[in-house]
Amino acid sequence: MNKLADVGVVLLLIAVVVYLTRISGYFLGQRLRHIGRLRPVLEVLPGCAMMALIVPAVVHGSLVEFTALVFVITVMWRQDNIVFATFGGIVILFIGEPAFVWMQSNFS
Amino acid sequence: MQGISPNKNGFAESGWIGVRESLPFCISTSLFGVLFGVAAVASGFSVAMSLVMSGATFSATAQFAALQLWVHPLPLGSILLSVFLVSSRNILLGLSVSNYMDGNSLLARFLCLGLLSDPAVVMILREKRSINNLGYAFGYGAALWCSWMISVWLGFTFSNLFVEANLNALSFAGPLVMATMMMLFIKSGRGQVGCWAVSGLVALGMALLDFQPYIILPTAVIAGVILVLIQFEMRKVK
Numbered sequence: 001m002n003k004l005a006d007v008g009v010v011l012l013l014i015a016v017v018v019y020l021t022r023i024s025g026y027f028l029g030q031r032l033r034h035i036g037r038l039r040p041v042l043e044v045l046p047g048c049a050m051m052a053l054i055v056p057a058v059v060h061g062s063l064v065e066f067t068a069l070v071f072v073i074t075v076m077w078r079q080d081n082i083v084f085a086t087f088g089g090i091v092i093l094f095i096g097e098p099a100f101v102w103m104q105s106n107f108s
Numbered sequence: 109m110q111g112i113s114p115n116k117n118g119f120a121e122s123g124w125i126g127v128r129e130s131l132p133f134c135i136s137t138s139l140f141g142v143l144f145g146v147a148a149v150a151s152g153f154s155v156a157m158s159l160v161m162s163g164a165t166f167s168a169t170a171q172f173a174a175l176q177l178w179v180h181p182l183p184l185g186s187i188l189l190s191v192f193l194v195s196s197r198n199i200l201l202g203l204s205v206s207n208y209m210d211g212n213s214l215l216a217r218f219l220c221l222g223l224l225s226d227p228a229v230v231m232i233l234r235e236k237r238s239i240n241n242l243g244y245a246f247g248y249g250a251a252l253w254c255s256w257m258i259s260v261w262l263g264f265t266f267s268n269l270f271v272e273a274n275l276n277a278l279s280f281a282g283p284l285v286m287a288t289m290m291m292l293f294i295k296s297g298r299g300q301v302g303c304w305a306v307s308g309l310v311a312l313g314m315a316l317l318d319f320q321p322y323i324i325l326p327t328a329v330i331a332g333v334i335l336v337l338i339q340f341e342m343r344k345v346k
Contacts, residue, residue: 003180006142006182007157009267010182010184010187011157011160011161011165011176011189012159012163012164013163013184013188014165014170014171014174014188014191014243015164015165015266016146016187016237017170017188017191017195018165018166018167018170018191018198019222021192021195021196021198021199021202021220022195022198022224023200023202023203023217023218023221023222023291024199024202024314025199025200025201025203025204025206026202026203026205026206026209026217026224027202027206027219028199028202028203028206029202029204029206029208031224032241033207034123035208035289037160037337037340037341038340039207039342040269040300040336040340041169041333041337042203042204042206042207042298043204043233043334043338044300044303044304044332044336045200045201045203045204045329045333046142046200046201046204046226046230046233046293046335047231047293047303047307047332048196048303048304048307048329048331048332048333049191049201049307049325049329050226050286050289050293050304051120051290051305051307051308051311051312051328051332052288052306052307052308052310052311052324052325052327052328052329053197053283053321054283054286054287054290054308054311055280055288055308055312055315055323056285056311056312056314056315057282057320058283059312059315061280061283061317062151062313064277065280065283068280068284069283069284069287072284072287072288072291073287073291074278076287076288076291076292076295077291077295080292080295082132082133082288082292083132083135085288085291086132086133086135086284086285087135087287088250088283089122090136090139090278090284090285090286091257091282093278093280093281094277094278096277097277101302102139107231107310
């Protein structure tokens with residue numbers, strides 16, 4: 001029972017931490033937004049954060065992952081089709097490694 | 109100061125627009141949900157625990173971070189610190205939409221922002237429509253939440269089907285989804301590509317030097333922010 005209570009408390013605290021990260025940025029922005037130069041800063045933040053998360057993943061990624069990323073970027077650039085880009089990228093991730101191994105064993 | 113978009117559509121109409129437009133991202137959310145359900149089984153979670161965690165937290169990155177440290181006795185401090193670090197980008201997302209949620213009660217904002225998600229923020233910033241953006245974010249988040257809960261349950265229930273599958277191959281799915289969002293930003297053509305490129309270059313350099321992700325994120329963001337501030341001051345001088 002104690003273990004269950006401990007787990008419940010931890011789950012609750014995790015949810016609270018995530019919730020606070022979601023609302024704190026918004027309410028902080030409400031306090032700061034009267035500062036004129038802050039508006040362009042606020043608008044670039046998500047893109048900067050995404051670049052900071054995508055690029056290291058690519059650096060430490062494999063050839064298959066890089067291929068999937070190129071596929072996603074190409075589809076999004078040409079068609080703006082989120083479903084096709086995401087689905088195709090994930091299919092490449094799933095079958096890429098086995099396909100690579102199969103090609104190496106059959107063509108080398 | 110008024111928000112950028114006046115709320116011509118009501119909360120409910122905007123919420124429905126959010127639900128409809130969330131459907132493409134529901135697919136990727138479902139994938140992560142299934143992965144989380146499978147991982148939860150491997151970590152000894154019950155189905156109730158998985159669903160309580162998923163419903164209350166609604167964050168793939170935070171839940172996976174917690175799962176990695178899930179050993180008894182639970183290291184509470186480490187789990188919470190890890191969850192905070194991987195969720196810190198939410199602070200930036202919240203900051204970026206602080207001009208877009210006016211015209212809603214404080215209570216509504218406290219309640220609805222709990223469902224704020226990356227793609228909803230991207231769509232709000234990209235489209236800049238005359239809708240109730242809080243309603244839009246809520247509808248978007250609610251649809252993603254539903255697909256998240258269903259897929260976690262499916263992953264948990266049918267985890268035995270995934271024993272043979274190489275789920276590690278999907279660890280890169282997160283960056284792929286972010287890349288789709290980034291492309292939406294870039295194609296909106298709002299002249300911020302330079303700042304994002306600087307952030308990317310700084311992140312690239314730091315990743316090559318093997319810095320930890322929680323150091324790379326703030327440093328790369330600050331680099332992008334410095335550039336946008338320089339651009340702002342230069343425009344003022346002109």
